[in-house]
Amino acid sequence: MIHEAQTMADLANPTVEAGPSALANVSRRAMLGGMGALVLALSWRDPARADDKKDEPKKYGADAMPHGWQDDPKVFVAIQPDGTVTVTCHRAEMGQGVRTSIAFVVADELEADWAKVKVAQAWGDEARFGNQDTDGSRSLRHFFPHLRHAGAAARAMLVQAAAKQWGVPAGEVKAENSVLTHAKSKRTLGYGEVAAAAAELPVPARESVVLKKPEAFRYIGKGKIGLIDNHDFTTGRAMYGIDTRLEGMLYALVARPPVFGGKVKSVDDSEAKKVAGVVKIFTIDAPEIPSEFQPIGGVAIIAKNTWAATKARDALKITWDDGPNAGYDSVAFRGELEKAARAPGKVVRDQGDVAGAMAKAKTKLEAEYFVPHLVQAPMEPPAATVRIKDGFCEVWACTQAPQATHDRLAKKLNLPADKVRVNVTLLGGGFGRKSKPDYVLEAALCSQAVDGAPVKLIWTREDDLHHGYYHTISVERLEAGLDDKGMPVAWLHRSAAPTIGSIFAPDPKHELPFELGMGLTNTPFAVPNIRLENPAADAHVRIGWFRSVSNIPHAFAIQSFVAELAHAAGRDPKEYLLALIGPDRVIDPTTIGDVWNYGEDPARYPIETARLRKVIEAAAKGIGWGRKMPKGTGLGIAGHYSFVTHTAVAAEVAVGPKGEVQVKRVDIAVDCGPQVNPERIRSQMEGAVVMGMGLALSAEITFKDGRAQQNNFDGYEITRIDAAPKEIHVHLLPNPDFNAPLGGVGEPGVPPVAPAIANAIFAATGRRIRQLPIRDQLSA
Template identity: 80%
Template sequence: MIHEAKLMAELAASQNAAGPVRIDNVSRRGILGGMGALVLALSLSDRAKADEGQTEEQKAKKFGADGMPNGWSDDPKVFVAIAKDGTVTVTNHRSEMGQGVRTSIAFTVADELEADWSKVKVVQAWGEETHFGNQDTDGSRSLRHFFQHFRHAGAAARLMLIQAAAKQWGVPAGEVKAENHVLTHAKSGRTLGYGDVAEAAAALPVPARESVQLKKPEAFRYIGKGKIGLIDNHDITTGKAIYALDVKLDGMLYALVARPAVYGGKVVSFDDTEAKKVPGVVKIIKIEGGEIPSEFMPLGGIAVIAKNTWAAMKGREALKITWDDGPNASYDTTAFRKELEKAARAPGKVVRVAGDVDGAMKTAKAKFEAEYFVPHLAQAPMEPPAAVARIKDGACEIWACTQGPQAAHDRVVKRLNLPADKVRVNVTLLGGGFGRKSKPDYVVEAALCSQAMDGQPVKLVWTREDDIQHSYYHTISVERIEAGVDEKGMPVAWLHRSVAPTIGSIFAPDPKHELPFELGMGLVNNPLALKNLRFENPEASAHTRIGWFRSVSNIPHAFAIQSFVAELAHAAGRDPKDYLLELIGPARKIDPTEIGDVWNYGEDPKRYPVDTGRLRRVIETVADGAKWGRKLEKGRGLGIAGHYSFVTYTAVAAEVEVDDKGQVKVHAIDIAVDCGPQVNPERVRSQMEGAVVMGMGLALTSKITFKNGRAEQSNYDGYEVLRIDAAPKVVRVHLVPSNNYDSPLGGVGEPGVPPVAPAIANAVFAATGRRVRELPLRDQLST
């Protein structure tokens, strides 16, 4: 996933070319409550200040000497507070949706602070970019971008406490030690608690960044140890955690919306006579919408506001609405797939070229070609979108399960025509997100419903059917690869055409080419060691809302490339793992801008080159873990795949069994990840396990199809996420170690997904001799 501002810039360019914890939303004043608390405001170069006095060239530089964002809108303002009783409060500025960011941020600060973890709590920041910087929780970048800043925040606070204690004792600061919430002067044997000097420390200036000494990794108490569970775990397991659906306000009403079944559809007329007769229905309003591109605004439709959710549901069912289905009324994914295949078989926009592909194809010993298909997918988080809005005294306050509180804030400001300082978005816990909750259409709907009720609080609820039938879907795609090989079966020419509607289609009218960030997800930055390469992007129009989905375009690109490599290996009579490693070539570091990737996940290409040595290592690691090369019984097979995404390297080896009815059973998965330094190994492991399950769902069961413009699936019976009985009994996660915490971090949330499906598909071939080139695999082997 990608920050929206960067997406819009790219679009414009492409068009022109461990205990209970309270989950609170607090203000700065609230943190300061109780005079005498030490408050460290970690303020990283306000955008205006960062630009002041700089040349245009300097302003254009995204990174400082330390490799961290410089002058970005991402710069956070993170608060660390220590109260008189010693309680440490860390304000978390990113959304918690199961990835453990609240825990990882808190213990990063606590480690450098030398805090006792039992005395640490977390409060959730509301959505305000001027205070907290970019808050979009996407792109697997929360720790990647802010880990070093959090370390400095904790270390600076520790130094201030030491200075305050030294001043009180009249001793040099160098003789005072901070350890586990206690300040000690060894020579005199005196000690103080953190709370004892909080007031004095608050009066001291925040130390200059260069004067703050970070801990050595061997002194870490929490970072890299993997011994701390989720800080929210007690509240989650005891039902005390607050999700958007749990928010209750006095006098609150409930609302559901009847939305157009077809993207771009609009209400022609409606009869609400019967709906008004439903007990509990209070008001029925029309929500304007249906514009294409839709951006993050509502689709439009009719909202039923009632005293409870059941009444709102029954009232919606009783509505009689006449729809104009609009320009996408004939959208049929079966027919559209044929259009994509036709486009993939003809030349398209060249997005990367090296050598002479056509000439090498003519002299090749043999030629191979294959097409791979990935359908639309829905994020389908366990908690559907929901938001509560209340308008009072000309100000709108919102509680929502959102990945992008600033985006939600800005859309409500725009739609309700309110001053920016009159809208506040409070972030609850998220019951999953996967990119869906980056798009705040549901937040705007809630605000419009409250506005219609003269400010009375309204909870806007999406049902599971609403979520699956009105999503921002992962794009549908056809990937065509052609290769010419030499007498040894190794490629001398490689042509890859990727055809898919772009995410840019929700922001601009019918852009028919994928954006640079989509092309940079495993396509143009394919690191194969080949002289003759060409990557093309033929045109494709969008007929439904396309949006971020966990790992985005890496999914189809990895599926196609890793499957095709295995096909070439079989044709050459080679072991798939050895063949893949030979194609990747020797260990080397590649500047992504030199191979057509102008994006590189928003990171400095010098700091984050494509490192084929790391890619080779994760592939070799899973091969060792799965005991690659061992003989399996009939009907079983091993498959392997590797991929680079979100500046992280992952690989998967899958062991599957296919029975005589064509049913696939995944027995074991080995997954290796090299994400650089591991801040929270326990959560890295959990994220990889979750990626395996999600990746298996994409490989085996999940798809969204359209007919007459309408999504044909409506709930988990039609759109099948992986069932618990289908999960493998064995998942082995291999964490490639790195103890250099000064080196750059990678991402974790998304990189585990892409190699899962091709590894399973390759294992199916090894088990059956049948090659499956489309997802999901289910039912294809039974015919």
């Protein structure tokens, strides 16, 4: 079908200052301009995905899986008369390079000159663009074949238009580098010269579109293309949510309940009203628990500038009713989780006879591992600007979930769906926090409170750490019964952690299938008797997804325990891990308890132990596994399967005389299937290593009296540049078959980092790390 495409530049009011540069490199007016531009909207049906809307976890139940996901993802291709090609990106850019990767997949099949390619950002409209949630490491995993077809179909239409103009068979026309050539007559046409004519042609049927052969790729898999936004990034011209400027804009902050589930008991705003520039102060009602993505309540300050809003918020005198979580103490709660993990829990996988095998085992080992609350802490905190004018709500926000944002705004403001527009800016990091649009709803309520005037609401870093959606706290207890060769004949794992489901459903006690399927129920070890249990656990804070989600505690515990078993058996940790994985085999995750499998068809996305073995071997080879290490240094290794990708990390650490840990080198190996954009894969893996180091060494959120104790980056410590490894080596296992399924990239690199570091510390010092973060454990 053919219709008019819109871009981010067309969405902004003429008075909008979209930062130094807008996300769209071309406006609709310039795109169409009355000169006849080609605008192709290519649609398809994709039954390959299972429902993975994380905001509706009830659909993850075993009774609902697997079932086909049906939608009409659309890729827009526009060609201007001057030959400029604009690709509309339907996923949010938050540093992972998705705008570049989506554009160059389309451009490659289109045979476009990369120098003439631009990107426009899609607004929130799932009916038009397909699923837009940027999470789960699935942007290219799900859309790569469709992006290829979009580009190839556009190329076919251009070829057909040129052939018609020349009166020659389409088979004699060649498209290359934005030029159409008829070799026999030596005639050429630029893409822009036939765009209008091509636009009049019907879009070819999907099955008739001829894709390029991989050997003809110019961009896909080559790793030679930098970020399309790189100039804007490096010159400060890139527009993030926090950068939005509208004429007459006001600024807002919110004083939120310090305890989740709390509410305002009384407020004295007399001093706050005296602050020059204050426009309005009002109370946002606290939602019922579960709160889902709703604002958690509090007192909003709207002012003419952020300084006035800040001073006024500081001047508020609020008496809080702390509610049901007033006594939450994360240290004490760890004890509750430990108690739960030491007793039988809900069985989520039961293979063989664990109790019988454990009783007959020659030796038995057990260990408990702890991971604290974590918070995403993106460099750009949550920010949104909302204007409600003439019954139309328009938003500019750094959101990972524009459709969820759109739907909740429409409901909150009681507006028809077509009266809400969510414009997606660049995101200064996300890591899952910006999938939850509570901050956008707050901004909308503020705009509504001042008769629809544009209001920008920003969370401070303190707001972000005190009122976020936290990664769950967890205790992992593992027990193994070993035979006379030191190999396990029985394996028991109890995972106790509050569930993400607690923000959606009242008082859930157990983790959902998608959480259990992140490295627990799909444990791929060749152990004859395995029992996995999930004890009950209450939630006392908002639990949300965090990069890699439940893979973090599961990988830390399992891969650390494997190293402990290897030591008990007197064997090399790498060789023991490979022996535990066992012979090469293809495992259908649903046959061993994982009904979710990352929302993918298990026949297309099985666990392949050969691939897991190869990444472990690649990481070990890269770091020089087995070499003699100086005193106080050691090597550690870990492997993990997540987001349908196999990853392994080998780490070299040095531990100083005062217990200080230095990660000197990390080798990370990844098998994600065909590599669409190797440069971005390497960058993602490097970022995963640095983030994983922070989780291992320093990051944690603790609670006392229901209140988060960390205020800023001085308390919640992420990895700083002086602590980063001097060497990070990324090993990409080749897979040239672009018909094979793609794996995820954004999240799989994080889980193996912490256990690899912990195992390296044991090799260096003989001391086990069983709780994160490590901090000063080694100095005691």
